[in-house]
Amino acid sequence: MKEVISVALTGNPNVGKTTLFNALTGARQHVGNWPGVTVEKKMGTLEYAGATVEVTDLPGTYSLTAYSADEVIARNFIIDDRPDVVVQVVDASNLERNLYLTMQLAELGRPVIIALNMVDVAEGRGDAIDEKRLADLLAMPVIRTVGTSGEGMAELLGAVVDIARRGEKHTHTIGYGDDAEAFISDLVGILDDDPALANRYPLRWLAVRLIEGDADVRRGVSESSVADAVFAKLETIDFDEYEATFADKRYEAIGAILPQACTICVRKMTGSDMIDRVVTNKYLGIPIFLALMWGAFQLTFAVAEPFMEGIEHIFSWLGEGVAESIAPAWLASLLGDGVIGGVGGVLVFVPNIFILFLILSILEGSGYLARGAFIMDRLMYAIGLPGKSFIPMLMGFGCNVPAIMATRTIEDERDRLITILVNPFISCGARLPVYILFAGVFFGRDAGNVIFGIYVLGILVAIFSAKLFSSTVLKGESSPFIMEMPPYRIPTLKNAMLNMWEKGSTYLKKAGGIILIGSLIVWFLASFPVGVEFGSAESFAGMIGKLIEPLVAPLGLDWKMAVALIFGFVAKEIVVSSLGVLYGADEGSAALSDALLADPALSAAGALAVMVFVLLYMPCVATMAIIRKETGSWGWAGFSVVYGLVVAWFLAFLTFHAAGFFIGGP
Amino acid sequence: MSSTSCPLSLISPGTTTIITGVNAGEGLRRRLYDLGIVPNTEVTVVTRDRGSIIVSVCGCRYALSRGMAMKILVASEETDL
Numbered sequence: 001m002k003e004v005i006s007v008a009l010t011g012n013p014n015v016g017k018t019t020l021f022n023a024l025t026g027a028r029q030h031v032g033n034w035p036g037v038t039v040e041k042k043m044g045t046l047e048y049a050g051a052t053v054e055v056t057d058l059p060g061t062y063s064l065t066a067y068s069a070d071e072v073i074a075r076n077f078i079i080d081d082r083p084d085v086v087v088q089v090v091d092a093s094n095l096e097r098n099l100y101l102t103m104q105l106a107e108l109g110r111p112v113i114i115a116l117n118m119v120d121v122a123e124g125r126g127d128a129i130d131e132k133r134l135a136d137l138l139a140m141p142v143i144r145t146v147g148t149s150g151e152g153m154a155e156l157l158g159a160v161v162d163i164a165r166r167g168e169k170h171t172h173t174i175g176y177g178d179d180a181e182a183f184i185s186d187l188v189g190i191l192d193d194d195p196a197l198a199n200r201y202p203l204r205w206l207a208v209r210l211i212e213g214d215a216d217v218r219r220g221v222s223e224s225s226v227a228d229a230v231f232a233k234l235e236t237i238d239f240d241e242y243e244a245t246f247a248d249k250r251y252e253a254i255g256a257i258l259p260q261a262c263t264i265c266v267r268k269m270t271g272s273d274m275i276d277r278v279v280t281n282k283y284l285g286i287p288i289f290l291a292l293m294w295g296a297f298q299l300t301f302a303v304a305e306p307f308m309e310g311i312e313h314i315f316s317w318l319g320e321g322v323a324e325s326i327a328p329a330w331l332a333s334l335l336g337d338g339v340i341g342g343v344g345g346v347l348v349f350v351p352n353i354f355i356l357f358l359i360l361s362i363l364e365g366s367g368y369l370a371r372g373a374f375i376m377d378r379l380m381y382a383i384g385l386p387g388k389s390f391i392p393m394l395m396g397f398g399c400n401v402p403a404i405m406a407t408r409t410i411e412d413e414r415d416r417l418i419t420i421l422v423n424p425f426i427s428c429g430a431r432l433p434v435y436i437l438f439a440g441v442f443f444g445r446d447a448g449n450v451i452f453g454i455y456v457l458g459i460l461v462a463i464f465s466a467k468l469f470s471s472t473v474l475k476g477e478s479s480p481f482i483m484e485m486p487p488y489r490i491p492t493l494k495n496a497m498l499n500m501w502e503k504g505s506t507y508l509k510k511a512g513g514i515i516l517i518g519s520l521i522v523w524f525l526a527s528f529p530v531g532v533e534f535g536s537a538e539s540f541a542g543m544i545g546k547l548i549e550p551l552v553a554p555l556g557l558d559w560k561m562a563v564a565l566i567f568g569f570v571a572k573e574i575v576v577s578s579l580g581v582l583y584g585a586d587e588g589s590a591a592l593s594d595a596l597l598a599d600p601a602l603s604a605a606g607a608l609a610v611m612v613f614v615l616l617y618m619p620c621v622a623t624m625a626i627i628r629k630e631t632g633s634w635g636w637a638g639f640s641v642v643y644g645l646v647v648a649w650f651l652a653f654l655t656f657h658a659a660g661f662f663i664g665g666p
Numbered sequence: 667m668s669s670t671s672c673p674l675s676l677i678s679p680g681t682t683t684i685i686t687g688v689n690a691g692e693g694l695r696r697r698l699y700d701l702g703i704v705p706n707t708e709v710t711v712v713t714r715d716r717g718s719i720i721v722s723v724c725g726c727r728y729a730l731s732r733g734m735a736m737k738i739l740v741a742s743e744e745t746d747l
Contacts, residue, residue, distance in 0.1 A: 063700035096724045097702045212696075247699035276720060276727065280713055374720070374729045482697065482734050485720060485727040 003051040005164040006081070010074055010105065011089035012098055013060030014367070014486035016117045019147035019495055020089050021057045024157075048157040051164075056083065062097070064104045065214065072216060078108050079201060084164040087156070089115045089145075092129055093122040093487075095262060096254055102138065103250040107173050109202035111163045114142040115156055127262055134261035139172035148492050173204065174253040176246055184208060187233060194226045212246055213239030275488055276371070285375040290456075292368070296359045297455070298448040300352055301436075307351035312593075315344035334523060341592070342519025342577035349433040349576075354504045356432070360397070361499035365491025369394065374485065389419035393462065396426030397455075399506070400623045404630055418469050420630055421640055424619040425462040427455050430572040434614045437576055441593045442607040450611070458615050461647060518567055518574040522581045525563075541582065555613060555649070556606035556656045565613065571620050605659035609652040616648035672742040674709065675719065675735035682710040685723075687739040694737070701728065709740060 009024075011017045025044025042057040058077055059070035078086060088105055090098040105112050116131055123129070135142040141159045145152035175181055187207035191197050197206065201220075209217040210230065221227055279288050319340045326332040363369050373390040395403035400423050407419045427435075435454055439447035525541035536542055537559065544566065545559025552562050560582045568575035576592075583595040596602055618641045619627060628637040671686045685707050688695050702724040703709070712720040712727060720729050730738075 065696050065700060094725050097726055100700065100702065243696060243699075247696075247704060251702075251704060276712055280720065482701070482731070483729045484701070485729055487727070 005051050005053050005085065005161060006083040007053055007055045007160055008058055008078055008081075008083035008086045008110075009055055009089065010058045010078075010086060010101070011060060011115075012062055012091065012094075012101060013484060015060070015089050015091035015094075015098065016147045017057065017060055017089040019492065020115060020117060020145060021055065022495060022498055023147050023150045023153055025055055046157075049161050051161055053157065053160060056081075061101065063101055064108070065212070075108075078105075078110055083110060085160050086110045086112045087115055087160065088112060089117050089147075092116045092119040093125065093127070095122075095129075095258060096251075099138075099254045099257070100250055102140075103174055103253060106138075106140070107202065107205040107208060109169055109205065111168055112140045113156070113159050113163060114138065114140055115145045115152070116142055117145050117147055119144050120146055129262045131261075134257070137257045137261060174249060176208070176249045180211070180242065180245065180249075183211065183237070187211070187230065190226055190229045190233060191221075191224075193229075194224045197221065197224050197226070208246065210234060211237065211239070212243045276485065279368070279371050280374055285371075289372050289375050292363065293455070294448075294452050296356065296363075297452045299359060300356045301448040301451070304351040304355050308348055311348050311350070315340055315348065318344070330527070333527065334520075337526075337581055338520050338523030339516065341580040341583075342522065343516050344580065346433055346515050346573045346577050346580075349436050350504070350508065352436055353429055353432060354500055356429075357504050358496055358500040361496040362491050364499070365489065365496055367486040367488045370483070370485050373483065389415060392419055392423060393426050393459075396423050396428060399428050399430070400424050400426065400619060401626050404623065404626045407630065414470075417631060417636070418466050420627055421469060421636065421643075422462040422465045424623055424627075424640060424644060425458050425465065425616060427458040427615055428572070430620065431614055433573050433576045434568075435611050437579075437593065437596070438607040438611050441596050442604040450608070454611050454615055457612065457651075461616060461651070465643075465647075514571050515573050515577050518570050519577045519581055522563070522567055522574075522578045526582055551649075552613075554656075555609045555652045556603060556660070557610060557613075558601040560601075561610060565617065568614065569618060569621060571622070572614060575614055603660070605656050608659045609656035612655045613648045613652040616644055616651060618644040618648070671739040673736045674711070674721065674730075674738040674740050675714075676742075677711045677714075677740060679711050679714045682708055683740045683742075685709055685738060685740050688737060689739060690737040694734075698738070702726065703728075703738060709738075 009017060009021055021042065021044065025046055044055050044057075046053050046055070056077065058074040061071045061074050064071055064075040077083070086105055086108070088098075088102055090102070102112070102114065114134070116129065116134075119129060131142040131144055141163065143152055143156045143159055145156055176184065184204065184207045187210060188203045191201075191203050191206055197203070206217065206221070210221065211234070221230055224230070279285060319336050322332055322336040322340065326335060360369075363372075373394060389407070392403045392406045395406050403426070404420050404423050407416045407423075432451075435451045436447070439450040439454075443450045522541060525544065526539050528540055537546060541563050542559060545563040548562040548566065549557075549559045552558075552565070557565075560579065563582065564575045564578040567578045579596070580592045583592055583599070596607075618624070624637050624641060627640050628634055631637065674685075677683055685703060685705050687705055688698050688703065690698065698704075707723060710722040712722050714720075719735050720727055721735075722728075
């Protein structure tokens with residue numbers, strides 16, 4: 001049996017933890033979810049000195065006080081899963097705050113190693129850190145690392161293996177003063193009578209948390225046989241006072257350690273402060289944000305175009321090959337029209353999706369996106385939502401499902417509900433292929449501008465809807481927020497690529513799964529009943545489309561679009577794949593874009609209406625399900641669908657007629 | 667200390683002052699303490715706008731809503747420290 005060492009990687013947000021995790025485990029990682037919550041759980045393995053090291057990346061936290069779900073996860077993992085070693089990644093340029101978490105980790109009883117990261121930044125600024133002295137004072141190993149260059153990884157792993165083999169527990173904790181210590185030891189005495197607690201928790205830590213009034217820990221203890229005695233003891237104290245005292249003591253301890261281990265560690269106005277003054281400026285902030293986003297879409301289009309053409313050629317070549325060489329004819333049609341027309345129609349947009357995600361990853365890695373959230377807070381404030389709800393909004397550009405899950409960080413129920421309800425208007429990645437297709441076909445060089453406009457429209461509709469909800473059905477005041485602004489950093493290509501791949505690969509998986517199935521269903525509906533011309537008005541698809549056509553005709557759309565829109569409810573990319581299947585019939589193997597351009601029923605104004613409609617019309621099945629789950633009511637999910645349809649129809653109608661007036665309609 | 671306190675939200679940008687107290691409920695106050703926003707710490711206001719402010723504490727930058735900044739008391743500017 002090979003030796004397995006489990007390592008938990010923890011640290012404050014924005015200290016380079018993910019970079020270090022990537023440097024350690026490379027591509028050998030997999031992503032799952034923590035049980036019961038939707039925070040991503042990343043794990044990776046590697047071999048070192050004859051041992052298998054399993055690294056679990058815990059969510060970034062400032063402390064272990066269980067203020068948020070992330071903190072509960074991090075803390076429960078260390079207590080319940082008992083990793084052999086806990087590695088805390090520490091931002092060397094920001095020791096004081098980072099060491100606060102260290103003080104809490106020390107109480108959990110697992111061996112802790114400090115990865116002193118970003119020493120280059122700290123020392124570039126004139127700090128001189130004596131890591132040996134720091135290690136002595138903290139009584140834990142301190143290893144210098146530079147995640148971006150991989151420096152210090154071997155030393156870190158060496159320390160991990162070494163400490164795991166020695167099997168030591170960390171016992172060095174800070175004192176909270178005589179009175180508090182007497183109280184702690186009384187409490188530990190009581191807790192010790194319940195073996196179930198004593199086996200599960202480090203008792204000193206448990207006592208400290210109880211004295212600090214930790215609700216989560218109280219729940220854990222309430223089922224114990226000593227619960228009554230514990231709570232009776234706690235009756236006598238003022239939680240608030242102790243909590244403040246303990247926090248003070250921790251900072252006091254840090255204050256005693258720091259000057260001995262770090263010679264300067266004094267902060268001046270940095271470059272980050274200067275940049276912040278500009279990019280969060282009252283007047284410049286929003287224009288800069290919009291300009292960056294606009295640039296991102298332009299770049300996405302320009303860079304992706306040659307790749308797109310290449311993929312398009314491959315699929316049209318495949319389509320021709322299938323049509324010529326495969327018999328019987330129905331099978332050729334199934335493969336050619338159904339699979340290649342449908343899935344191929346969606347795969348063409350892979351380059352765009354990946355490039356957009358790459359740009360967003362770079363913006364995120366540079367620290368700018370947090371400023372984006374801050375700038376938007378001004379808008380949010382005006383509509384009665386906290387800036388915190390902008391983070392889920394931002395995530396909505398990727399996919400609304402995790403975005404809606406992310407609203408769990410919003411404490412206030414009303415704020416949270418509004419944020420959930422307006423999220424589907426934020427244009428997710430699945431809708432992008434529809435825009436790329438229609439904008440590319442009908443607007444050529446202006447495609448990037450048109451798509452940018454669609455995204456802005458989505459944001460505006462979300463903002464107006466939020467305002468509407470908060471002043472009608474969901475009245476109230478928004479709660480205060482606090483958010484860290486990470487320092488600006490040059491993002492590394494490796495991290496941006498990994499991040500892009502993580503997000504982009506979901507798109508690929510979807511193409512092979514739900515979109516393939518959707519395409520086959522549309523092919524089936526377009527081919528039957530037996531004897532009808534494929535994709536004609538007499539097929540099942542045609543009948544369904546004709547039934548709905550009167551509803552979408554005022555938007556300048558025909559029955560084919562109606563069918564595509566219905567199936568788009570399953571996943572919005574299916575709008576494209578359905579059209580790929582339906583149009584595949586008339587044009588043989590010609591690309592979908594040519595077929596759309598040649599269709600007399602579609603105009604540029606109609607194309608705009610389609611984009612607006614697809615942007616707004618209703619959440620996809622997965623999003624609807626998550627709205628139901630997160631709000632706990634079918635009522636709100638249903639409301640979201642109906643509201644979306646009404647807004648979409650109305651705005652698409654306006655768009656169609658306004659565009660018809662300006663650029664010439666049918 | 668004889669100095670008067672005022673909410674952080676009233677301090678003008680570019681000013682450095684000292685936190686004198688945090689006037690918030692249990693959860694919120696613990697959160698602020700975790701971030702290093704504790705009494706007797708220096709705080710610098712980087713920017714201030716209608717909706718929110720950015721402050722720098724212990725070398726970290728935080729964006730706070732005005733409501734949150736109201737709960738943090740600091741030594742008022744004109745006080746001699």
